[in-house]
Amino acid sequence: MKQKLFSSALLIVLFYGTSCKKKNPDPPPCIAGTGGFIQVVFFANHGSTPMYNYWTHPDTVFIKFNTLTFPGASPANYDAYVVSDFSMRNHIHVTNLKCGDYYFYRTAFDSIHNMRYYGGVSLTVDAAIHEIDTTISVN
Secondary structure, three states, X not given: OHHXXXXXXXXXXXXXXXXXXXXXXXXXXXXXXXXXXXXXXXXXXXXXXXXXXEOOEOOEEEEEEOOOOOOOOOHHHXXXXXXOOOOOOOEEEEEEEOOEEXXXXXXXXXXXXXXXXXXXXXXXXXXXXXXXXXXXEOX
16 A cells, blocks of 8 residues: 555656646847837937037938947948938937847037037847937037
């Protein structure tokens, strides 16, 4: 009787101890791109002076996906871009991004000195974040 009880207990332990358990799947990797729910709002400063968009010289944010390094100044090096849509606003909204690594390159026009300025920033965007406000120093 003891042997049957021991055998039964051993079978139960072996069955439940070695049965297949589903592991929690790893979260999907963050692959930068469009089609997500994240928005980044870019402000531009030249020194301590905020830069404003002008309809005659629209400012632009160029976007490179899956990198944190400066890909160069040529627009051809970027995967996407967003042009300012309003005059006299001091920011540009980049919407519908997924989580991941990005390099953003921003242009801004200074109407007082009649010059265009440039600057960039790299960001790693977390899936839990839905909006980021950031300032790019342009020179």
